Amino acid sequence: MNNRVTMTQSLVGRVLRASTVGFDCGTRGSHLDDRLHTFGAFVRTLIGDQDQAYAIGLIYAIRIDDDPLARELVMANMVDQNALIDQRENRMVPVEIGVVNIGYRMDDTFIQSLPPRPPMSLAEVVACTSDEVYQFTQRHDFFRLVLNAKEVPSDELIAASIRYASWAYPEDERYDFFVRCGRYLARLLSHDLKRLAHVLELIKPSALDRSSAIRTS
């Protein structure tokens, strides 16, 4: 495998509230990481006492709440640099990350369905590794869960998750992965061609992916 982006186990946040459908986790504003806290990223969290069972989800929302003091600081002519870092580092203004569940892992088996129970409060939420994303996306049954999820920008989320997952694939498999995903989406959205066209446009492989696919075939 070449040009594969390595995703090591990294802390995204800790669970604040949860159900079997999804969960919210929180972290400090200063801990936001471009690599981890990304719309469409694959994350996992333990759902039992044993390390073998964990829920797998997609980040669908990243929310930063305000308070009256933050609003006043915004109104100042120029935001004071020290007040800015004070807001981000010292004040209790958590960043909340919304996750929709798309499957779970039990005894080394990935199941693309809602997990049997939710994670507990304060459970660690970590980014899935490249291998986990690669293994999980060998099947596409989770597409239906995402497309039917309520209060989630499902079209953008499925497209973002496919693009995110593509980086877990070796360069010479990436184009085929996009094609497989496109075909599966076509089956699911055959009744809504406008929506299908929109989603396919969002996951259209780049010229680079296409040329590497031609070279390797």
Next chain:
Amino acid sequence: MSLEFVKVVEQVQRMGRYLGHLNTSLSSRIELALQLFYAADDLDAVHDRIDLVRNSSVSGYRGAAPVPRPYSEIIPGVGAAPAVPERATIIAADGSQIYPDQHESALYYLINIGLFVYYHGEARLPTPFTHPELYFSESALKDKDGRAVNNQTVNARRSLMEMQWLARETWARRASDAQPMLTIHDGGLLKFFGGTDIPDAAQIETDYMEALQKLNDADALLIGYGDRPRSTTLISLLHLLRLQPYEINDAVLRTNGDLEGLTDAMLLAHVLEPGERSALLVQNSPQNKEYRDRKGKDFEIAFFYMNVAESNRPVIVRVDLPMWVAREPGAVNAVHALVLSQCNIQGRRRYPYVLTRADELAYVSSIEKGQLDELIRVAMLRNQTQPEASNKLQTKDLARGVRRKYRLGA
């Protein structure tokens, strides 16, 4: 709902009319006050008049006076906003409390001090601290006659702790952090701990003066910040200057005559442009004399007013500062400039950022109080003590509790 708004609305409307009328009648008095203010430009004459009330049988004058010579400034003089020091350390302290409640399961009170350190001119993360102190022993909760401490006592002990933590933190940083060190106390510096209601008032006063001494030793620029001041000391001075010497007596000085009802802030809102400060003054009071007599002339408390607004709508605040700061023009300029720079941080809310944060750190919410009560109940149970709130408190909670809706299947 227990407040019947139908019965209050008429009273609110009457209150509005009253305040409107008050405002109209005060505006004519402002004109007179402004005339007297600008006429008070002879500093020697003002000193003479103050000497007269200090050295006669008149003891009731509680108005302002110029700071002692040679530091005194002309009364109608104003100071423009000076240049801000390149670097400074700004430390603010504030406190909050949970008062003792006879009806709770255990008698205690809590004082929580919030400290906030801001490094002006350095790209450095500000440092927040909190120092909670739980008081539960007999000696802390009862006076020598066995009476439970009252809220006034808790307030006095909180004020003392604010100043002590400010002094401790400033002292610890005096060699390592940037100078000058501006230390901000929320409220006036002249404290009245006396009275029979506070059992250990004398000790609190002594400890308070020791904290001031420590701040003096640390060469701190100590100030007491008063937002929306209602004091009338400058108005009292103008009233005093207007009187003929033979007219001066305690009865006449009990009110401000034709200027009664005006506050210093009302007058100075017409005088100070954005960023400007008034002349340095001291309050003529037995407390201030006591501070001076006890610890020396450096400990007399002076003050000035400033307009911290950035627009044409004045925001007048009062800044108290001890004479060890007031007699140094460079120190006064640093205080003036740094307070303005702090007020600029929050945009429309013209208030020092450090004080906002110290208050936030100190504040104990009702939810936190509930959690602390729960912790105390658990600790009591662990130690074979049965916690039980009074019937009064329990029934209050029942009656004030949240109503629940009927839900099918719930």
